[in-house]
Amino acid sequence: MIMLPTVVRNLFGGPATRMYPVTTREPFARARGHVEFNEDLCNQCGTCARRCPAIAIDLDKDKKEWILHPDRCIICEVCAEVCPKDAITIAPQWRAPFYKREAIIYHSKAVKEKGEKTGE
Amino acid sequence: MIDKLKEISKDQLLAEVKKYADAKARFVTGSANDLGDKLEITYFFNASPGMDLSALRFSVGKDEEVPSMTGIYLTAVLIENEMKELFGLKVKDLAIDFGGHMMLAQDSPVLPMLKTEEQLAAGKKGGN
């Protein structure tokens, strides 16, 4: 009987759930969704790969490749924080589920200037 | 630095634990650490009610037997079984003995918490 007011309110209120995936909620502005990489800014300093707690970032210095393993990434935002060139950002949208463990390969285009310090 | 840490030998253990039990202290937990040739065991107690932590510490050789305190504090049964499995501490007279299968399965690594050679070397080099 004490539950009655709640029951009545629910009877006339709308559903509390969403018909996902038909309707989706806008992600919150600062939510950690997925890693985005700007090829033009990266100069292969390697700080992100050293600091990543999940070993999700690899570098191939010869081919100038920046390799992200999204299946290992825990989206902790450490790489975006430590990047001295701001080449890595975190976007609020979630990555869709995937079926295969595939690495995403980017090509770094910025060149290291002479005498420039590379991270730590 | 742990305040109120008391170094004892393993023979004094049960007598010291009994003192805590008589004073109605609460058993918090235990911790083991691999020192290379020895195991260092620390038990933590809290004087209830309140937030007053004190500790007992002793070290034993890896093949020495240690008396179980489960006769005094039943709640120590989990931590003693865990130390037995993960560190190879030889605890005798356990109230409930999981027989080495509390945390680990049949094909798990043996004594996984013991330190590797590299870890021990790094610890000696870095520590002062």
Added chain:
Amino acid sequence: MAPRTITPFGPQHPVLPEPIQLKLELEDERVVGVVPAIGYGHRGIEKACELNEYPKNIYLCERICGICSAIHGMTYCDVVEKLWPLEIPPRASYLRTIWAEMARTHSHLLWLGLLADAFGFESMFMQYWRIREKVLDILEITTGHRVTQSVSIVGGVRRDIDDDQKKHCIEVLKDVRKEAEALNNVLVNDYTVKARTVGKGVLSYDQAIALGLCGPHLRASGVKEDCRTQGYWAYGDLSYEPIVATGGDSFSRAAVRVGELYQAIDLQLEAFGKLPEGELAAKPKGNPPANEAVSRVEQPRGEVFYYAKGNGTRNLERLRVRTPTYANIPSLLVMLPGCELADVPIIVLSIDPCISCTER
């Protein structure tokens, strides 16, 4: 004498989706003995923390438990900070307090829902979880993720709460309080709820201390003990008094958690009001020195205990984590014998078990 049977309870979804098996020895419907079997979720996190560099361990420690994830990360940072020792800025300590209390709010709402579910009150379960979703939303707005918040770093916090977010949080929290009051009224006063919880799994004051319980489970037996009275982070500045019940049964444990739910919301509102300006993080100097430290922090489920030993390198020599459920499981050995089989789920749930976090 009736014949005895051994009935396995779990490990697949016994009341809650956590892997614990209780081997119940039954005499007709009455439990006469119990052996808990854990170990289905051991991940070796303590060992991994020795092999990892210390700043990376934060994210690993946060994954010890999903519900108290934020507090695990903060406690790890706290214990490593004590190795130097390193002072954190006042704004960081207030923000940690706010997020810790937010985690407590959603954890207690989750538990109250599960309790309703355990005795078959499905609609109340849904209602509690509907409210909980609002708390998770403000957690996501302020920290960036609803479950693994990852807000703490050694030396402070990573994110700030700006004024707009603060205003929004205060509004939502007041709303949550109002809605929770209506539901808690049902939980505390309804006779069907009382029939299922009052007098089930009774532990006296002395038993509670001898078994080394912690958290709401301990306070429900009348022991006035709470890690927050140590005054870590901002708790020293806030008006805070542990909530105690004296019944020692499942109903008292629910009552303590209902009280703590309101208290957590009040603490957040107070902390938001007193939030000081300033830096977010202090920078640690070099590696953690060769030292030992202990940190005890009150999680929603009870006291979490971190012991760390540094050795001057970037790795810790030893990290020991004792989660609250680790201390509370042995109490099942005392509470269950003598009860009816139908009461086992409620008694097991009343300790708010989190088995995977127990095994690390």
